Amino acid sequence: xxxGVLGGGQLGRMLGLAGIPLGLEFRFLEPSEKPPAGAVGExxxxxxxxxxxxxxxxxxxxxxxxxxxxxPASSVRWLAKRLPVYPPPEALETGQDRLxxxxxxxxxxxxxxxxxxxxxGDDGRGAASRLGLPLVAKTRRMGYDGxxxxxxxxAADVAKLRATLGDVPLLVEKMVAFKRELSIIACRGxxxxxxxxxxxxxxxxxxxxxxxxAPARDVSPALEAAxxxxxxxxxxxxxxxxxxxxxxxxxxxxxLANEMAPRVxxxxxxxxxxxxxxxxxxxxxxxAGLPLGEPGVRGESxxxxxxxxxxxxxxxxxxxxxHVHDYGKEARAGRKVGHATAVGATAVAELLRVERWSR
Ligand code: AMP
Numbered sequence: 001x002x003x004g005v006l007g008g009g010q011l012g013r014m015l016g017l018a019g020i021p022l023g024l025e026f027r028f029l030e031p032s033e034k035p036p037a038g039a040v041g042e043x044x045x046x047x048x049x050x051x052x053x054x055x056x057x058x059x060x061x062x063x064x065x066x067x068x069x070x071x072p073a074s075s076v077r078w079l080a081k082r083l084p085v086y087p088p089p090e091a092l093e094t095g096q097d098r099l100x101x102x103x104x105x106x107x108x109x110x111x112x113x114x115x116x117x118x119x120x121g122d123d124g125r126g127a128a129s130r131l132g133l134p135l136v137a138k139t140r141r142m143g144y145d146g147x148x149x150x151x152x153x154x155a156a157d158v159a160k161l162r163a164t165l166g167d168v169p170l171l172v173e174k175m176v177a178f179k180r181e182l183s184i185i186a187c188r189g190x191x192x193x194x195x196x197x198x199x200x201x202x203x204x205x206x207x208x209x210x211x212x213x214a215p216a217r218d219v220s221p222a223l224e225a226a227x228x229x230x231x232x233x234x235x236x237x238x239x240x241x242x243x244x245x246x247x248x249x250x251x252x253x254x255x256l257a258n259e260m261a262p263r264v265x266x267x268x269x270x271x272x273x274x275x276x277x278x279x280x281x282x283x284x285x286x287x288a289g290l291p292l293g294e295p296g297v298r299g300e301s302x303x304x305x306x307x308x309x310x311x312x313x314x315x316x317x318x319x320x321x322x323h324v325h326d327y328g329k330e331a332r333a334g335r336k337v338g339h340a341t342a343v344g345a346t347a348v349a350e351l352l353r354v355e356r357w358s359r
Pocket of ligand 1: 113136147173174175176177181204207247258259
C-alpha cells in the first residue's frame with residue numbers, strides 16, 4: 001500500500017520509519033529542499049496549492065495523510081475528492097482554527113479557559129475588559145510553537161495588539177496559571193476502535209516543547225479517565241482516523257483543554273522507544289486500515305528535544321536505556337533537529353541530569 005503524506009519533516013520521517021516494516025511505501029509532498037522524510041520515501045517537491053503538483057503527488061497513491069497541519073484546507077479537499085484522506089478534512093480544518101477547536105472542546109463538555117474571538121478591525125479593548133487581564137492573544141490560524149501569540153498584561157500591551165499580531169482574526173483567552181502542561185494522544189482506526197496513550201507531562205520554553213515525561217506523574221485515575229473520555233469523544237465526533245493529540249493545562253484541580261493537533265505529536269515521540277506500538281506505527285496502521293496495537297508502555301520514559309544543534313550521539317549512547325533520533329537536518333537556531341528518549345527510571349534520571357532538565 002502506498003501512503004501519501006502532506007509534509008516531509010521529521011514527523012513524516014518517523015511515520016516512514018514505523019510504516020516500512022509493515023510493508024507500506026511512502027511519498028511525501030514538501031516544498032523545501034532535502035526534507036528529513038526524503039530518507040524514507042519519494043519526495044514530490046512543490047507547493048501545496050499547486051494543482052499540477054497535487055496531481056503528480058496523488059497519482060498511484062492508495063491513501064493520503066499529513067504530518068503538518070497548516071496545509072491549505074482547499075488542497076486537502078481537492079485530494080479528498082480523489083482519494084481517501086485521513087484524518088478527515090473536517091478534523092484538519094477544526095485544528096487549523098483556534099476558535100473552532102475551542103468551541104468544539106466546549107460543546108463536548110471539556111473544561112476550557114474563557115476565550116473570545118476578536119475580528120479584524122476590532123482593537124481588542126472590549127474583549128480585554130470583559131475577560132480581564134492577564135490574557136494571551138493568538139492568531140486564529142497558522143500559529144505553532146508559540147508563534148503568532150502575545151501576552152497582554154496591561155492596557156499598554158492591549159494598545160499594541162494590532163501592531164504586534166496584525167489585523168487578522170484573533171482568539172483572546174485567559175492566561176492560565178497552570179501547575180504544569182500535559183497532553184493526551186490517542187489513535188482511532190477506520191473501524192472506530194481506539195487506543196489511548198497515557199497522559200504525558202510537557203515542559204515548554206519560548207513556546208517550544210523541550211521535555212516530555214510519561215506516564216505523567218501524580219495523576220489521579222479520575223483525571224486520566226476524564227482525559228481519555230474527552231479525546232475519544234472528540235475523535236468520535238470528528239469521525240477521526242489516525243493519531244490525535246490534545247494539549248492540556250493542569251491547574252491542580254482540573255485539566256483545561258488548550259489545543260488539538262490532528263497528527264502525530266512531538267509529545268508522543270517517547271512512544272517510539274517507550275511503547276510496544278508507537279504513535280507513528282498506530283497512525284500508519286489506522287490510515288492503512290490495519291488493526292491498531294495497544295500502546296504497551298515499557299515503563300517510565302523521558303524525551304528531550306534538541307533545538308538548533310544535535311549533541312554528539314556517542315555521548316548520549318553511553319547511557320544505557322537512552323535512544324537517539326537525529327532528523328538529518330542542518331543546524332539552525334530554534335529548529336527541532338532531533339531528540340533522545342530514555343526508558344527506565346535510571347536512564348530517565350541520567351538523561352535529564354546530563355541535559356540539565358532535572359527539576
Ligand atoms: P499554543 O500554541 O496554544 O500551544 O501555546 C504555546 C505555549 O504557550 C503553551 O504550551 C503554553 O506554554 C503557553 N500558553 C498558551 N496559551 C496559554 C494560556 N492561555 N495561558 C498560559 N499559557 C499559555
